[in-house]
Amino acid sequence: MPLLARSVQTPLHIDVRRGAVADLGRILADGRISAGGDVAVVVGPGQGERIADMIRPSLGSADVYTTTGGTLDAALELAAKLRSRSYDAVVGIGGGKTIDAAKYAANRWGMPMVSVATSLANDGIASPVASLINDGIKGSYGVHIPYAVIVDLDFVENGPERVNRAGIGDVISNISALADWDLGREVRGEPVDGLAASLSRVGAEAILTMPGDMQDDAFVTVLAETLISSGLAMAVCGSSRPCSGGCHEIIHATDTLFPGTASHGELAGLGALFCTYLRGDERRFAQMSDCLVRHNLPRTPADVGLDISQFVEVVEFAPKTRPDRYTILEHLAMSPDEIRRKLTEYADAVADR
Template sequence: MPLLARTVTTPLAIEVRRGAVANLGDLLADRRISAGGDVAVVVGPGQGEKVVELCRPTLGSADVFTVTGGTIDAANELGDRLRRRPYDAVVGIGGGKTIDTTKYAATRYGIPMVSVATSLANDGIASPTASLDHEGGKGSYGVHIPIAVIVDLDFVENGPDRQTQAGIGDAVSNLNACADWELAHQVRDEPIDGLAVTLARTGAEALLNHPGKITDDGFLTTLAEALILGGIASSVCGSTRPASGGDHEISHAIDRLYPGTGSHGEQVGLGALFCTFLRDDLERFGQLARCLHRHGLSTRPGDLGLTDEQFVEAVAFAPNTRPDRYTILEHLALSADDLRTRLRDYDDALREHLG
């Protein structure tokens, strides 16, 4: 008898709204995650005191831990503290570094993890991976997907615009990641998961075509949902394929060759735009270029502080960052001279679409 359905691991609860942190205890009780608020709350050094002040009335039994920096050492130290007594769950409240540190520590000791995002810089708020620094650089580690994902728009609105802009770049780059995956399927017969592609692409398309700005609740909600869907897409297929293609390879190369250049979201947004141009998908290229430009993201290497030659070097090096991944970069295998020519053509295309 054929398999008629499959089980998909997703969060039990997803909420995107204002005031989520203040009502955290009620939400945990309603979802039967923790009836009495016997949880560990993990916050970062930035807005930690304000967060604790807001959620304390509904989480009277909670222990609060502060973590600094998204490192393996910080995650292991947090894990050692979490195992000193049993908790119903561990709640990570903050940005990407705090949430990734919490996800890793919770997974290490098998504790359910609730992700409460106060910024929307990347899809780590709901993904089954944690990006953490270690002595050799930065690594990506498999973790359990959060049992609940909550986004508090009050905190997102009051955070730096650059973090929200980075989230836009990360979310729309899924369009290129899915196109790269489809290419690998066509050329190398790599298995592809249609549900994962649908989830990742649907969220990105909604964001790409949303007319709002980062000051609008409607737009921020769509951005949060796109990032959450991207994270769930990776959980569905068991890899980062629907959210990481040539765009991420370019970003990893920039990090390796020119560390500190830009945020992850800014770099993958630019990488996705350039890869889309290399694919000769000019309709999608125009859509992406207008979206990135409208929200103040980089569309040219110079916007990130890179020279054209530095960008060519990064793109040429990019396939080395993920030898197991087949993207438009591996498919074309362009030389440095070819890349210089294509970059000039890319600049001409940008002038045509953006003026």
């Protein structure tokens, strides 16, 4: 019988622990990414420059570039700078905006990219996607998955707790995204990739009920590994479908209509809880609501500073952000009045938790 298999793109090296950044030079050499440390190090505001100073002794040939990140223009500006000479790899150090800019810039010239995350705000640390704002609208740009992913728990611990907690919302939103994927299969015959779904689901289930918080190394390690697993799920699938459904349509709609409202992960948790309520899944709704409360994450529009009318506008606009996606929002196709009524019922359900 023939042996059937498929190749899956994964990072050459994944390291989640305290003190990992100090070993960056060795990691690059052992992974055959850069033997001599001839890399472009990209840092952003915050802890990035501090880390760059720490790794200089082992990466003496590195050049350090600073980026504001977050926008396509910033990523293109960084890409232009990377043409100054030949590099073995691009090492992005910092939060999501810095890493996304580094991923996009490296991908533009076909350079290997190494992700060194200093926060756990979302699953972009290991995904084959760069989320960048262009002309005021946040878009998702396909890039090569990072060749290595490093998370140093010392730097995560020293970062803003609210930023790191947001990653919990992004992780548990996978459960809502997978329910939307199943809905697409049932209604439209959309194929579901079982391996990608498994990678997305397992970590989300762990975080949903796991005790502990951001002061607990065991919990933070599982959160980091789960965010990485979400990135692998997208790489396996070839799209963000395993981790992005109606919950993320709500994120993109909020970012477009009311920019600066809340972080990606905070909105992901809120969007996932609302979409789960719309599905009528009481068990999942209770689990998600309890998890968000436990980690002090938003559950209602008011928690992120939006009134009912604004959130009605968000939910109505959300399907337009991903016209190719079929989620509970497309399935119900609610009018503004129906959305308003559902939101009133949703607020009561949340209050009862």
